[in-house]
Amino acid sequence: MNSVNTIGHLEELILLIVASEKEGTYGVSIAAEYVKHFKKGISIPAIHTSLRRLEKKGYLKSSQGGITKERGGRRKRIYQVTDSGLEAISQLKTARQSLYEVIGQRL
Amino acid sequence: MNNIHPPKWVDHLLEWYCNDEYIDEVIGDLHEFFYERLRQRNAIIARFMYLFDAIRSINELNMKKDYVEYSSSRSLNLMNASFNGFRNLKKRKFITGINLLGFTIGLTCFILFFNFYENESHFDDFHKRGDQIYRITQTGISEGQTYGLALTPFPLGPTLQNDYPEVIQTRLYQTFRKVPFLSLGEGKEAFYEDKLFFTDSSFFDIFTYDLIQGNPTEALKNPGSIVITERLSQKYFGNADPMNQLIWLEGKMPFTVTGVAKNPSDKAHFTFNALAALQNIEDIFRATGNTFPHNGWYWTAVHTYMLMPEDIDESVFRGLLTELKDRHLPENYTHVAGYDIQRLGDIHLGSDLNGEIQPNRKGSDLRLYLIAGVVILLIASINFINVSTSQSTERLKELSVKRIFGASKWQLIAQIMLESGMLVLFAFICSMALSIVLLPYFNQLLETNLLVGDLFTFKACLIYLASVLTIILLAGIYPALHAVALVNIMGPRLGVLARGKFKSPLVRKSLVVLQFTISSLMIFFTLIINNQYSLLINKELKFDMEEVFMIPIKGSSVKDNITAFKQRLLQSPRFLGASTVSDVVGEKTVFGRFTIGDDTEDTPMNMLSVDFDFLKTFDIKLKEGRNYDPEIHSDSNAFLINEDAVRLFENGNWQELGIEDRPVIGVIDDFHFASLFHKMGPLLIRINDDWANFLAVKMAPGDLVASANELAALWSEFDKVQPFDGFYLEEAIQRSYEDESQLRSLLSTFSSIAMLLAILGLFALVNYTVKFRIKEIGIRKVLGASYRDVLNLIFREFDVLFGLACLLSFSIGVYLAREWLMQFPYRIELNAKPFLLTTGILVAITAITIFLSSRRAVLVNPVETLAEE
Structure with a gap:
């Protein structure tokens, strides 16, 4: 299972952003967070694509959210990280951490 | 801000495309993003990015x-x-x-x-307030006909601004009938600058041009200031700083550089190399060999532009202009019908008035x-x-x-x-x-x-x-x-075809007809334009323009010493004659109004100011009376007229009636003093040294370059400040038909391409038809049909089509050609020749094509074609 569910770079960043919001979050605020953390722009379709893939892989779950005027009467789709999502994050972190430690002295 | 929404149709597209599960998310998120962009950027970017994002949302995951x-x-x-x-x-x-x-x-x-x-x-669209910029034009009346004039009198702009302070105006003046030259002072090299405009300090309030150095609001405020372009700065000053340096106009009038403009875009109906302050007008006139006329409203010499206040309607403003005309224009100025306005954006495409700054494109x-x-x-x-x-x-x-x-x-x-x-x-x-x-x-x-x-x-x-x-x-x-x-x-019956049923469907046939109609129409038109052009170029103008060299002498010391100059000139065997003229003969003239005999009203006539040697230099024939005679002192007051002008005199009695109380001494041949775009009219010729704008020199045939060099050498003996300049009259006259020449070369290219394409199509079509009927042909041949019979068979399939195509194209062609030729007072007669020629070309090309593409199939041994099955 793990070998099938590889996770792309952008997907990983978005997974992290979603995981950082305990109450769950949605497309536009993910975009805002992304800009805040990584200092570069991102398009909504790109986020949606990653969200779909992450959800398909079972790392995220989604539910219907509220309506605001600016959305033209459309519901939000709120994403929350799942347990397997958290596990994936921790796996990634461990893998990276061990490498960071090797590089550590030179940083 | 509240009115701007994402485009609805994009949403519909997404609704149609997207999965119900995701539709709310996609559209909602995109909407939020749209308003965010609207806040940060502007509506155009927001809309564009919205569309872009929506397109990117059309992917398999959302489908x-x-x-x-x-x-x-x-x-x-x-x-x-x-x-x-x-x-x-x-x-x-x-x-x-x-x-x-x-x-x-x-x-x-x-x-x-x-x-x-x-x-x-998209000419002229770089001005920030371009949609508010207008040019004021004058409508004149001449012989009961109105005509538009891009030029306006000097006082019009300032009067307008004075009466209606909410209007900002600026005037552009180019030295009257003279290309001025600039230099850095005595002994420095001088250059003719045809893109020098004298303008009001409001120039930069109306037009958007960037200054690299200098302040746009101050640069043209003081008399004697000049703004030059980077290009010109490089030309005169090299890499040195041009600011506050002096540039001399005609070596007589100093201007201080107060600004350097970025090279202006040439996507405009006028471009400039230098802008000088339009003040001390009398001095500018004197420096360029003109005297400033005091009848300010009479003389149209400047282009007036203005910035229309936002809240005024065009028609309302036209009313204001009429009021202004009634208030300020002297009552006896009956040659002015009124003033009108032109949008800046309409000038380049379509404005074809008298006195355009440079010729515009014909829309x-x-x-x-x-x-x-x-x-x-x-x-x-x-x-x-x-x-x-x-x-x-x-x-x-x-x-x-x-x-x-x-x-x-x-x-x-x-x-x-x-x-x-x-x-x-x-x-x-x-x-x-x-x-x-x-x-x-x-x-x-x-x-x-x-x-x-x-x-x-x-x-x-x-x-x-x-x-x-x-x-x-x-x-x-x-x-x-x-x-x-x-x-x-x-159905599944492979390869078995009911051939007769779709041999040559109607659609295809009509398409062939259409195609050949277009091709023959183009050939026809090319012929017509060719003929008209050669008529314009080759028409007998009844004066000699070959080897005539025109030198602009206005404002030069050559003009002041013209008699001595001419004497020196004629000593050389290279020059056969010389005469001063006021205009480029054969290109255009000016109108004047004259009293004939005891008439109470003035008659408008074309006017040419020359000297005693005019007829001889241009080899113009005298019909009646006598030529100017330098020995007769009073001849400098006398007139010559052309044959057409004789009809203006009562009973044709020109000898006694005279014009403006001065004698008419001769009648000359109707030579084409203006281009063939104008119907020839009455012409009056007078001796006048003040109007000597050009010296026309008739050169002996032979080495014209050497002759021109000799002229230049002689010129520099007489005038050390003004550079020598000149052109061959014949070339100048041919240049006036450039539009027609361009149209001609383009249309011949087009018709060749169209013909080529039609041939290709025909070639493929015949090729196919023959292949399709190859068995039929084989059988016919076996039964005794000759090579010619078979060719006949193929030709027959196309001949009706061509008949139809020719008929169609000629009826359209005649109509269009008539319309087009209407603009020329001197035009070719429509006769059968171009029709016959077009048909001939078409038939020949078609026949050759059909013959070549079917030859192999027709010649092939029927045994081979029939043996297939």
Whole structure:
């Protein structure tokens, strides 16, 4: 299972952003967070694509959210990280951490 | 801000496309983002990015479920189909080649002319407040006819601004009938500067030009200030700082450089190299050899531009101008009908008034070119339709097999369309490359300055996309439907065809007729324009312009010492004669108003100011009376008139009536003193040294360059400040027909291309017809038909079509040619010759094409063709 569910770079960043919001979050605020953390722009379709893939892989779950005027009467789709999502994050972190430690002295 | 919403149609598109589960999220998020962008940037960017994002949202993940399944099965087919399509294209190399060539040529024409059109229609749009800028024009009356004048009197602008302070005006003055020269002072090199304008300090309030140095609001405020362009700064000052340096006008009047402007865009109806303050007008006039006339409202010498206040309507403003005219214009100025306004954006395309700063593009010509480009594309598409339709029977086997294996009708259509699409797309790539290669020649031909980058603007790319799709759809759909319809008829009976049923369908025939109508129309028009042009160029003008060299002498010391100059000149055997003239003879003259005899009203007449040697220099014949005689002192007060002017005198009694109480001493031949665009009128010739703007020198045949050099040497003996300049009269006169010359070369190119395409199409069509009937021909030959009989058979299929095409094109052609020729007072007669010639060319080309393309099939041994089955 793990070998099938590889996770792309952008997907990983978005997974992290979603995981950082305990109450769950949605497309536009993910975009805002992304800009805040990584200092570069991102398009909504790109986020949606990653969200779909992450959800398909079972790392995220989604539910219907509220309506605001600016959305033209459309519901939000709120994403929350799942347990397997958290596990994936921790796996990634461990893998990276061990490498960071090797590089550590030179940083 | 509240009124701006994301485009609705995009939402509908998304609703149609997206999965119900995701639709709220996609549209909602995009909306939020849209408003965010609207806050940070502007509506255009927000909308554009919205559209862009929406398109990117159209991906498989958001798609409705049923589309997903459909699409994945189809995407497999797509691979297969494009592979098949490629095979099909490759298999019929000849046909593919012809179609490719046709589309490439057609698309290239379209690309170039579309961009030309686009470029020309965006002239003058770099001014920030361009939509508020207007030019004031004058409507004059002459002999009961009104005419537009781009020039206005000096006081008009300031009076307007005085009466209506909310209007900002600026005037542009170019030295009257003289190209001025600038220098850095005595002993420094001087250059003629034709793009020097004298203007008001409000210039930069109206027009948007960037100053690199200097302050736009201050630069032209003080008398004697001048703003030069970077180009000019480089020319006169090199890399030194030009600010506050002196530049001399005609070596007589100093100007201080108060600003350096960025080189102005030449995509404008006027460009400048220098702008000088329009103050101390008398001094400027004196420096350039003119005297400032005091009848300020009479003389039209400046172009007046203004910034219209935002809240005034155009029609209201026209009313204000009428009021202004009534209030300020002296009552006896009956030659002024009124003043009018022109939008800045309308000037470059279509304004053809007297006294334009530089000639504008004829809007009608421009549209004609665009239409011609589209028409050529149309011919290419017709070729494609014809050729592919005739091919469709050939691929029946392939299509039938596919049908049997369960392909739907629409899948077959899509497959054939895909093939067309591949072809067109490939042709488009070729034509893009070809356009880039041809661009320099194109620029030269049309005297424009398109850059490669101009071919790839966002708008241009959208148009390309749209036109390529349209072509694929229009040219692809008929052959596809045709082929699929055949499959339905045939069902699974492979390869068995009811041939008679679709030998030459009506659609195809009418397309051939249309194509040949267009081609013959173009040939016909080329002939007409050719004839008219050669009439303009070759018409006997009744004066000698060969080897006549014109030197502008206004304001020079040569003019002051003209008698001595002429004497020295005529000592050389290289020069046969010389006369001063006020205008470029054969190009244009000015109007004057004169009292004939005891008339109570003035009569307008063309007027030419010359000296005693005029008739001799230009070899103009005297009809009655006598020529000027230098020995008779009073002759400097006398007039000569042309034959046409005689009718203005009561009973033709010119000898006694005289003009303005001065004697008329002779009548000269009606020579064409103005270009052939104007009907010849009455002409009055007078001796006047003040109006000696040019010296016309008749050179002896032979080494003209050496003669010109000798003139230049002599000039520098007389005038050390003003540089020598001049031109050959014959060239100048021919240049005035440049528009016609351009139209002529373009149309001949167009008609050759159209003809070439039509030939290609015909070639393929005949080729196919013959192949299709090869067994029939074989049988006929076995039964004793001769080679000629067989050729006859093939010709017969096309002769009615050509008859029809010729008939159609001639009736349209005559109508259009009449319209076009109306603009020339001197025009060719429409006779049978161009018709016969067109028909001849068409028939010859068609016959040769049919003959060549069918020869092999006709000559082949029938045993071989019949032995197939």
